[in-house]
Amino acid sequence: MPRPRTGLRAASALLAAALLCTLTSACSGGNGNGNGNGSGSGDRTGGRPAVSIAGSDHLGGAPVHVAQERGLWSAEGIDATVTTQPTGRDALNAVLGGQAQLGVVGDLPAVTAALGGRDLRIVADLSRFSDWRLLTRSDRAITGFAALKGRKVGVPQGTNVEYALSRMLASVQLTAADVTVVNLAPNQVTSALARGDIDAGVTFPSFYEAARTALGERYAELAFTGYTARTLLVAGPRTSDETTAAVLRTVLRAQREIGEDPARARQAVVAQSKGALQAGYVDTYQPRYTYGATLSPELLNQLEQEGAWAKAAQGLPGAADRAALQRHLNPGPLTAVDPAAVTVR
Numbered sequence: 001m002p003r004p005r006t007g008l009r010a011a012s013a014l015l016a017a018a019l020l021c022t023l024t025s026a027c028s029g030g031n032g033n034g035n036g037n038g039s040g041s042g043d044r045t046g047g048r049p050a051v052s053i054a055g056s057d058h059l060g061g062a063p064v065h066v067a068q069e070r071g072l073w074s075a076e077g078i079d080a081t082v083t084t085q086p087t088g089r090d091a092l093n094a095v096l097g098g099q100a101q102l103g104v105v106g107d108l109p110a111v112t113a114a115l116g117g118r119d120l121r122i123v124a125d126l127s128r129f130s131d132w133r134l135l136t137r138s139d140r141a142i143t144g145f146a147a148l149k150g151r152k153v154g155v156p157q158g159t160n161v162e163y164a165l166s167r168m169l170a171s172v173q174l175t176a177a178d179v180t181v182v183n184l185a186p187n188q189v190t191s192a193l194a195r196g197d198i199d200a201g202v203t204f205p206s207f208y209e210a211a212r213t214a215l216g217e218r219y220a221e222l223a224f225t226g227y228t229a230r231t232l233l234v235a236g237p238r239t240s241d242e243t244t245a246a247v248l249r250t251v252l253r254a255q256r257e258i259g260e261d262p263a264r265a266r267q268a269v270v271a272q273s274k275g276a277l278q279a280g281y282v283d284t285y286q287p288r289y290t291y292g293a294t295l296s297p298e299l300l301n302q303l304e305q306e307g308a309w310a311k312a313a314q315g316l317p318g319a320a321d322r323a324a325l326q327r328h329l330n331p332g333p334l335t336a337v338d339p340a341a342v343t344v345r
Contacts, residue, residue: 053080053081053104059269063255065249068082069271074197076249095234117265122249125293132164142222148179149179168224182197206276228302262286297344300325
């Protein structure tokens with residue numbers, strides 16, 4: 001076979017390759033894996049890196065949903081896609097499974113993932129909420145948490161709600177061993193109560209009104225403020241700090257808008273829920289959340305307490321001490337955006 005000539009032909013090939021690189025997104029600086037979940041910024045849309053965020057609780061993660069409804073992401077040069085999962089546990093699984101770069105999750109799912117040896121980064125504590133209810137029926141005569149002993153209690157296990165139940169029980173020196181815990185999806189607690197399959201239930205606040213409507217005169221509840229649930233923003237191990245910081249800057253802008261015009265922010269959350277939330281519920285409960293992206297000693301203290309509970313209740317193998325859990329915090333992006341918000345050391 002004759003040897004190919006290299007001069008003009010080789011130069012032409014190089015020029016063609018350079019032009020192809022310019023015209024395709026493969027050379028746009030992304031990670032090259034085509035799924036937007038790698039260590040870079042992911043795919044690019046209109047020259048902006050695409051960011052995938054798995055959301056859960058619309059009220060706890062309200063700044064993310066406000067940012068999506070108002071189209072605030074583009075100001076930070078990113079093109080975000082927000083998908084809403086049924087629970088924070090599902091949102092976390094989306095991040096760990098590579099379907100999303102970041103997730104809006106509850107504190108307990110993040111702790112159990114850490115103890116289970118999963119690689120995740122907690123980048124911000126987005127909001128706090130402590131207005132819980134134990135839902136029950138008037139014909140069950142549960143007038144205090146001590147009356148739960150020996151009863152059937154429905155709860156979506158693996159979520160913050162399960163930990164809320166544990167705190168209710170602990171307030172009267174009971175544990176899960178003193179009740180029959182029935183694992184239910186969040187939207188199944190109401191129907192199980194109505195049928196009489198369970199004596200009481202704990203679920204997300206968005207289902208409180210449905211329970212009241214379904215049970216009518218039989219509806220009863222016990223208020224509980226002994227547990228502050230925290231909604232966290234977590235990142236997968238391959239999500240860059242630069243991408244995370246851009247998302248946080250947008251979230252902080254959305255938080256400011258919530259403070260400046262709460263009514264408009266509530267309208268945005270209702271719109272983003274796509275019919276899952278009613279305006280009356282959002283108007284009542286969103287003011288009960290405290291917003292502000294932080295990484296604080298209080299957060300770390302709570303993660304440590306939840307870690308100890310998770311090890312005892314679920315038999316998880318990982319270390320639950322403060323140092324081990326702190327290794328899952330990634331303060332870099334929030335420090336870059338708002339240094340005063342990072343007080344954990």
